[in-house]
Amino acid sequence: MEKKRYERPHIVKLDSGMPGKFGMRNDSPPTTHIDGVAVTELVEKYGSPLFVISEHTIRSTYRKAYKAFSTRYPKVQFAWSYKTNYLPAVCNVFHQEGSWAEVVSGFEYDKALANGVDPGKIIFNGPGKTASELMKAAENGSLIHIDHLDELYLLTDLAGEMKRKPLVAIRVNMDTGIYPMWDRFGFNYENGQAWDALNKIMLSGKLELVGLHTHIGTFILGANAYGVAASKLADLALGLQQKFNHTIRYIDMGGGFASKNTLKGSYLPGADTNPTFDDYAEAITTALVNSGFKPESLPLLILETGRALIDEAGYIITSVLANKRLSTGRRATIIDAGVNLLFTAFWYQHPVTPAQGFSQYREENTIYGPLCMNIDCVRESINLPLLNKGDKLVIHYTGAYNLTQWMQFITLRPNVVIIDPDGTAHLIRQNESNDSVSSLEKTPDYLIGIK
Amino acid sequence: MKINENLAISESGFLFNPSTGESFTVNPIGAEIIELMKEGKTEAEISEKIIKSYEVDIKTLQKDLHDFSEILRHHQLLDQYEETKN
Numbered sequence: 001m002e003k004k005r006y007e008r009p010h011i012v013k014l015d016s017g018m019p020g021k022f023g024m025r026n027d028s029p030p031t032t033h034i035d036g037v038a039v040t041e042l043v044e045k046y047g048s049p050l051f052v053i054s055e056h057t058i059r060s061t062y063r064k065a066y067k068a069f070s071t072r073y074p075k076v077q078f079a080w081s082y083k084t085n086y087l088p089a090v091c092n093v094f095h096q097e098g099s100w101a102e103v104v105s106g107f108e109y110d111k112a113l114a115n116g117v118d119p120g121k122i123i124f125n126g127p128g129k130t131a132s133e134l135m136k137a138a139e140n141g142s143l144i145h146i147d148h149l150d151e152l153y154l155l156t157d158l159a160g161e162m163k164r165k166p167l168v169a170i171r172v173n174m175d176t177g178i179y180p181m182w183d184r185f186g187f188n189y190e191n192g193q194a195w196d197a198l199n200k201i202m203l204s205g206k207l208e209l210v211g212l213h214t215h216i217g218t219f220i221l222g223a224n225a226y227g228v229a230a231s232k233l234a235d236l237a238l239g240l241q242q243k244f245n246h247t248i249r250y251i252d253m254g255g256g257f258a259s260k261n262t263l264k265g266s267y268l269p270g271a272d273t274n275p276t277f278d279d280y281a282e283a284i285t286t287a288l289v290n291s292g293f294k295p296e297s298l299p300l301l302i303l304e305t306g307r308a309l310i311d312e313a314g315y316i317i318t319s320v321l322a323n324k325r326l327s328t329g330r331r332a333t334i335i336d337a338g339v340n341l342l343f344t345a346f347w348y349q350h351p352v353t354p355a356q357g358f359s360q361y362r363e364e365n366t367i368y369g370p371l372c373m374n375i376d377c378v379r380e381s382i383n384l385p386l387l388n389k390g391d392k393l394v395i396h397y398t399g400a401y402n403l404t405q406w407m408q409f410i411t412l413r414p415n416v417v418i419i420d421p422d423g424t425a426h427l428i429r430q431n432e433s434n435d436s437v438s439s440l441e442k443t444p445d446y447l448i449g450i451k
Numbered sequence: 452m453k454i455n456e457n458l459a460i461s462e463s464g465f466l467f468n469p470s471t472g473e474s475f476t477v478n479p480i481g482a483e484i485i486e487l488m489k490e491g492k493t494e495a496e497i498s499e500k501i502i503k504s505y506e507v508d509i510k511t512l513q514k515d516l517h518d519f520s521e522i523l524r525h526h527q528l529l530d531q532y533e534e535t536k537n
């Protein structure tokens with residue numbers, strides 16, 4: 001006689017009260033396959049935990065975003081925000097789709113060059129560019145977004161030694177009605193700092209002012225803030241025309257669109273309630289089209305969208321290591337992927353689904369990672385089927401920031417694969433080993449050995 | 452460990468405790484275990500029976516059985532008199 005699939009014995013009291021905030025049912029179907037590839041097969045070949053990137057999802061998300069803007073505005077350019085996910089394979093999917101690169105350090109700048117990006121299509125943001133990085137980028141004809149006056153002075157000085165005039169924009173911060181207001185980066189609009197910087201650039205004659213940039217924040221849930229920001233940049237651009245008879249080439253609205261993730265503390269799932277690309281596009285393009293630009297001289301609209309383009313393409317496959325009951329009677333599940341791999345668990349309630357079919361019984365769970373640290377909590381509260389040790393789970397919407405902010409902390413970082421549109425998996429980052437980590441460590445002779 | 456004998460369990464896993472008026476749902480294997488408990492089977496007998504028909508190792512099962520009876524106790528589904536006697 002064949003044995004039945006085992007499920008833990010489970011009993012739950014029926015309450016007739018209202019469904020609670022955390023009691024929303026989670027009957028999402030199991031994720032047995034990702035882009036047609038069986039999760040079990042992926043784990044067998046590449047181990048657990050495992051990061052999986054769906055190339056199909058990247059491309060289709062990108063195309064949706066591009067369409068939302070290009071159907072409303074004549075000149076649109078995306079620039080892939082490297083810090084969101086700078087694995088070369090991922091960057092090159094975006095570059096193949098037509099994205100430029102947006103980088104915030106010399107390290108990222110060199111990565112973009114190594115990926116084959118035309119230097120003229122690299123936007124160099126960030127508050128910490130060094131003199132040699134500025135020289136290199138400027139001489140390459142990359143677009144330098146000036147963050148503060150010290151950088152403006154430095155670049156103006158360096159310009160004297162250069163063979164070509166540096167191409168620059170300024171980063172503008174402003175009140176768009178959202179809280180908190182990001183005023184740490186760039187020059188403020190309301191208090192006149194932005195005009196001060198523009199005047200200095202125009203009057204020095206040493207820099208070629210080609211654009212205006214803003215990045216109003218991240219995971220912005222109100223699309224209207226972008227309308228306000230676009231109007232303010234348009235206002236600066238039109239002022240430059242009037243005062244200096246100078247026409248800028250582009251307006252760069254930065255990143256910050258929300259992905260489908262659900263912020264911690266939200267009542268409703270982000271996938272149902274967050275603004276769509278169409279909402280953001282409508283706000284931005286309406287503001288630009290309705291400003292004083294002549295229709296034939298509308299500036300190029302650049303977008304540095306990060307998380308909204310990649311979050312949904314990323315998955316982590318993880319294994320149940322143990323389940324236990326906490327002193328309060330609450331069920332806890334321990335998995336092999338913690339906040340060391342899933343930095344964004346601090347912000348989001350990532351959807352988690354089983355990778356195999358289960359009965360309809362569900363139990364409220366807290367999911368912990370494998371780190372011996374109190375902070376290592378992947379989900380504080382989630383309804384899950386009755387999991388056994390060894391079962392696989394899939395964590396969704398993990399494509400943004402995790403593969404750049406993950407930590408080699410307590411455990412080693414795992415393999416990363418991309419699934420191509422034909423359903424073949426390719427390794428795009430090798431798992432770390434003790435050797436690869438310790439190859440960077442040095443022990444002085446007198447500290448070798450224990451005696 | 453003795454289950455409250457008055458408990459009524461339906462085929463669909465609906466469990467009613469007449470002494471408190473509370474109701475519960477229980478999954479098929481849980482219902483099977485409660486039935487075995489009502490028949491007065493010992494923990495060892497129950498394990499043996501379950502191992503024969505389900506794909507599970509003894510360590511996992513013992514851990515889960517122990518947890519299950521803790522939850523039954525928490526919901527006051529174990530026989531109160533037997534409980535105090537132990």
Ligand SMILES: Cc1ncc(COP(=O)(O)O)c(C=O)c1O
Pocket residue numbers: 081084102125126215217218219254255256257304305306307308400
């Ligand atoms: C200048 C700049 N552009 C783009 C981004 C990407 O932002 P997001 O991932 O929120 O779209 C960031 C992220 O912090 C940024 O600082």
